[in-house]
Amino acid sequence: MHTWFECKIKYEKVIEEGKTLTVNETYLIDALSFTEAEKRIIQEMEPYISGDFLVANIRRARINEIFAHDGGDRWYRCKVFFISLDEEKSVEKRTAVTMLVQATSVKEAIEVLTSEMKNSLVDYELVSVSETPIMEVYPYVAEEKKVVQETSNFQ
Numbered sequence: 001m002h003t004w005f006e007c008k009i010k011y012e013k014v015i016e017e018g019k020t021l022t023v024n025e026t027y028l029i030d031a032l033s034f035t036e037a038e039k040r041i042i043q044e045m046e047p048y049i050s051g052d053f054l055v056a057n058i059r060r061a062r063i064n065e066i067f068a069h070d071g072g073d074r075w076y077r078c079k080v081f082f083i084s085l086d087e088e089k090s091v092e093k094r095t096a097v098t099m100l101v102q103a104t105s106v107k108e109a110i111e112v113l114t115s116e117m118k119n120s121l122v123d124y125e126l127v128s129v130s131e132t133p134i135m136e137v138y139p140y141v142a143e144e145k146k147v148v149q150e151t152s153n154f155q
Helices: 034-045 106-117 143-153
Strands: 004-014 020-030 053-061 065-067 074-086 091-103 123-131 134-138
Touching: 004 034, 020 034, 034 053, 034 134, 065 106, 074 106, 091 106, 091 123, 091 134, 106 123
Parallel strands: 020 134, 065 091
Antiparallel strands: 004 020, 004 053, 074 091, 074 123
């Protein structure tokens, strides 16, 4: 099971006409602890940000599943209820689950979620879909896999 952390990065970005603007961006990272999350987000951001930057905040994100979609440029938080029947009490039980979906619009996020959930055997109900400020998601990749991925990129 993944433990996801939302990391907020604060840095100064040079915009048009040489002006600088302080930017706050949110990233999602898979890590075992807050310390590892901070270390990994610094490693991921160093190649992309010139100059100093600050890890302004790290908080645990309660996300159960992530569905990455190649064409998507935004991340949407989807709240879903899994519906099951409690046979002893003959009552319908609802379990709330949060899923993150990459898409270009709310409509596409719903379509991606629906297509991913087709193979699921459990009944579900989509309750809400909202856009998040998350810029990128960094899942955990083992060191051995990183070396293989880096060498395959050069071929």
